[in-house]
Amino acid sequence: MPWKGESDPYRIWLSEIILQQTRVEQGTAYYKKFISFFPTIVDLANASEKDIFKNWEGLGYYTRCRNLIATARIIAFEYGGLFPSAYPEILALPGIGQYTAAAISSFAFGLPYAVIDGNVERIIARYFGISTPVGSAAGKKEYIRIAADLLDIKNPAVYNQAIMDFGATICKPQNPLCVHCIQARDCYAFQKGMINKFPLKKPSLKRKKRWLYYFIVNAGKDKIWIRERTEKDIWQNLYEFILWETGKIIPQDKVHKTSFFRDNFGKRGFCIRHISEAFSQTLTHQSITGLFVHLNKPLDKVPGYQSVSKESLMEYPFPKIISDYIKNSPFL
Numbered sequence: 001m002p003w004k005g006e007s008d009p010y011r012i013w014l015s016e017i018i019l020q021q022t023r024v025e026q027g028t029a030y031y032k033k034f035i036s037f038f039p040t041i042v043d044l045a046n047a048s049e050k051d052i053f054k055n056w057e058g059l060g061y062y063t064r065c066r067n068l069i070a071t072a073r074i075i076a077f078e079y080g081g082l083f084p085s086a087y088p089e090i091l092a093l094p095g096i097g098q099y100t101a102a103a104i105s106s107f108a109f110g111l112p113y114a115v116i117d118g119n120v121e122r123i124i125a126r127y128f129g130i131s132t133p134v135g136s137a138a139g140k141k142e143y144i145r146i147a148a149d150l151l152d153i154k155n156p157a158v159y160n161q162a163i164m165d166f167g168a169t170i171c172k173p174q175n176p177l178c179v180h181c182i183q184a185r186d187c188y189a190f191q192k193g194m195i196n197k198f199p200l201k202k203p204s205l206k207r208k209k210r211w212l213y214y215f216i217v218n219a220g221k222d223k224i225w226i227r228e229r230t231e232k233d234i235w236q237n238l239y240e241f242i243l244w245e246t247g248k249i250i251p252q253d254k255v256h257k258t259s260f261f262r263d264n265f266g267k268r269g270f271c272i273r274h275i276s277e278a279f280s281q282t283l284t285h286q287s288i289t290g291l292f293v294h295l296n297k298p299l300d301k302v303p304g305y306q307s308v309s310k311e312s313l314m315e316y317p318f319p320k321i322i323s324d325y326i327k328n329s330p331f332l
């Protein structure tokens with residue numbers, strides 16, 4: 001990991017935000033890209049939102065990106081470009097929770113704050129035999145309290161790095177290396193033969209299903225209609241084609257019979273040229289299916305949408321299902 005041993009708060013913060021809900025292999029490439037495009041927090045703060053979202057494209061959980069921009073601008077314009085060095089001030093920045101604040105405080109400033117994430121919770125639950133589910137309100141408090149008690153306050157950076165490495169390499173989620181573990185003799189889960197019982201998890205939520213039909217309509221020669229999503233919803237600040245959202249999937253041969261198609265296109269003599277296969281994306285609380293519908297002729301005006309050249313399409317940040325479609329479509 002390129003950020004290991006790092007003491008620059010900007011780089012620690014950037015790596016932690018990127019790694020939230022992202023695998024290390026994928027996150028590393030994005031981290032390197034961000035450092036190369038935006039070497040300092042001031043560079044990031046001065047960049048356009050479109051450029052930042054474009055660099056974030058494919059990483060998902062776009063609230064992280066919005067918070068990244070907000071925090072960079074606060075630090076650049078209110079703190080003179082210097083990361084605050086007090087834990088409460090770090091914690092107050094947008095998108096920075098206790099884990100990230102503790103990581104920045106300990107690694108960059110040597111402050112005594114314990115990191116607590118899924119790895120640390122797993123180690124604590126197994127070692128002490130804690131049966132409070134992780135992710136529950138009670139669990140959150142309990143694991144934070146125990147993690148704070150365990151912290152080596154004289155060497156918080158070394159301790160935090162050690163417990164994170166221990167969770168990643170020894171006390172792993174699957175097949176922990178208990179036979180090589182120096183804690184095995186005192187580990188509750190190992191001694192009781194209950195490794196796979198810990199940590200207990202909160203029952204998972206049912207995902208809401210959404211079907212998004214994207215109508216791909218030309219705006220004259222080599223131009224196409226898109227818009228920025230501005231609503232408080234998923235994918236805010238990303239771009240999309242003309243959208244129709246339904247509560248259920250529509251058979252391909254029925255799309256032209258729907259009232260949306262009839263009212264917006266059918267009455268004006270449009271026909272469907274092609275409907276794509278389904279593109280899926282799973283978010284934490286939602287399961288999204290997107291279909292792309294190409295129409296046969298251009299439209300002069302689409303309120304709320306802007307016309308852009310097909311050539312420049314990939315300069316805009318899109319949700320993953322749309323950028324996947326654009327990359328693979330023979331029509332774009």
Ligand code: SF4
Pocket residue numbers: 123126127170171172176177178181182183184187188189190195
């Ligand atoms: S003995 Fe196994 S479960 Fe217990 S702390 Fe070590 S690796 Fe984790």
